[in-house]
Amino acid sequence: MDFDFTIRDMNLTRIVFVLTLDRKKMTERIVIAETGDAILRLEQNAGDVIYDQTRPLGELLTGFEADPDRRWNANAARLHESYGKVFPFERARWKAVKPCADFLREKYESGEPSAMFAAMRTWEAYLNCYHMGHGPERFLERTLPLYKPFSRSLGLWQERPASALSDAARPADSQVELWYPARKRPFECVAAYASFQPLIYYYLHRIEEWRFAFQECKACGRIFLAKSRHREICGEGCRKAQAVESKRKFDERAKGDMLERVHETAYYYWYNRLRKLKRQKEPDEEKIAAVAAAFEVFRAEAVKRKAEVKQGESKLADFSAWLIEQQDEIDRLTLL
Numbered sequence: 001m002d003f004d005f006t007i008r009d010m011n012l013t014r015i016v017f018v019l020t021l022d023r024k025k026m027t028e029r030i031v032i033a034e035t036g037d038a039i040l041r042l043e044q045n046a047g048d049v050i051y052d053q054t055r056p057l058g059e060l061l062t063g064f065e066a067d068p069d070r071r072w073n074a075n076a077a078r079l080h081e082s083y084g085k086v087f088p089f090e091r092a093r094w095k096a097v098k099p100c101a102d103f104l105r106e107k108y109e110s111g112e113p114s115a116m117f118a119a120m121r122t123w124e125a126y127l128n129c130y131h132m133g134h135g136p137e138r139f140l141e142r143t144l145p146l147y148k149p150f151s152r153s154l155g156l157w158q159e160r161p162a163s164a165l166s167d168a169a170r171p172a173d174s175q176v177e178l179w180y181p182a183r184k185r186p187f188e189c190v191a192a193y194a195s196f197q198p199l200i201y202y203y204l205h206r207i208e209e210w211r212f213a214f215q216e217c218k219a220c221g222r223i224f225l226a227k228s229r230h231r232e233i234c235g236e237g238c239r240k241a242q243a244v245e246s247k248r249k250f251d252e253r254a255k256g257d258m259l260e261r262v263h264e265t266a267y268y269y270w271y272n273r274l275r276k277l278k279r280q281k282e283p284d285e286e287k288i289a290a291v292a293a294a295f296e297v298f299r300a301e302a303v304k305r306k307a308e309v310k311q312g313e314s315k316l317a318d319f320s321a322w323l324i325e326q327q328d329e330i331d332r333l334t335l336l
C-alpha cells in the first residue's frame with residue numbers, strides 16, 4: 001500500500017506502528033499498517049501493509065527520526081493555521097497546504113519507519129480534523145505527542161527507561177498496547193498509535209532486562225546493540241578490518257624491535273673490540289686511535305641509516321647488510 005499526501009480522503013481506519021523484538025536472533029521487526037492488516041501480516045504473512053521490515057536489534061532506537069530544529073512542529077503549526085482560513089475552492093486550500101504535504105511526503109519517502117509513521121498520522125489527522133468541531137485543537141492534540149521524541153537532545157539509546165518514564169507527562173505516555181502471542185503469532189508485539197514514547201520505553205526496558213548494551217564500535221564509530229559490554233566491534237566486517245589493523249601494528253612494532261636489535265648488536269661488536277684493544281698489556285695507541293676514529297664514523301652513519309629505515313626510505317635488510325660489512329671493517333682494522 002502506498003500513502004497518498006493529497007486532500008483526497010483515503011478512508012483509512014487506525015494506522016498502527018507495531019514492534020516485535022526477537023532476543024535470540026537479535027532482531028526487531030516493524031510493521032506499519034491498519035490494525036487488521038498488521039495482524040494479518042504478523043499471523044499469516046498476508047495483509048496490505050505500508051511497511052514491514054526486520055532489522056538488527058536496536059536499529060529503531062539508533063536511527064530514530066531526529067529533528068533538533070523542530071521542523072515537524074513548525075509544519076504542524078502551519079497546518080493548524082490553515083484551518084482558520086476560509087477557502088472558497090478546494091484548489092486554494094490545497095495550494096495553501098501543499099508545502100506541508102511535501103514536507104510530510106519527503107519524510108515518508110525517507111524510509112525511516114518513525115518518520116514514515118508520523119508523516120502519515122499527521123496527514124490523516126489533518127484530513128480527519130478538518131470538518132470536526134474544535135478541529136485545530138484536536139489536530140495538535142493528535143500530532144504533537146508524536147513529535148516529542150524527535151527533538152530530544154540525547155540519543156534514545158542513552159535514555160534510561162526508569163528515569164524517562166518518571167518524566168512521562170500524560171498517562172498515555174507511559175501506556176503501551178501489548179498484543180499477546182496468539183494463534184499463529186507466537187511472539188509478543190507492542191503497538192503505538194498516539195505516541196512513540198511508551199513503545200520506546202518498552203524497547204529500552206527489554207534491552208535492560210536482557211542485559212544488552214549500546215556500544216560505540218571501536219572500528220567504525222557506529223552505535224550498535226551488543227550482547228554485553230565486552231563487545232566493542234559492531235559486526236563481521238569491522239572485526240576483519242580490526243584484525244588487519246592489529247596485524248599491521250604488530251608487524252610495525254616487530255620491525256621496529258628488529259631494527260633496534262641489529263643496531264645494538266653491531267654497536268656492541270665495535271665497542272667490545274675497542275675495549276679489548278685498550279685493555280691489552282701493551283696498548284697500541286696508534287691502533288686504538290684509528291679504531292676509535294672509525295668507530296665515531298660508524299656510529300654517526302649507523303644513526304643516519306637507522307632513521308632512514310624508520311622513515312621507510314630504505315629497507316631493514318639493507319641496513320642489516322651494511323652493519324655486517326662494517327663488522328668486516330673493524331675486524332680488518334683490529335688485525336692490522
Ligand SMILES: [Zn+2]
Pocket residue numbers: 217218219220221222233234235238
Ligand atoms: Zn563497526
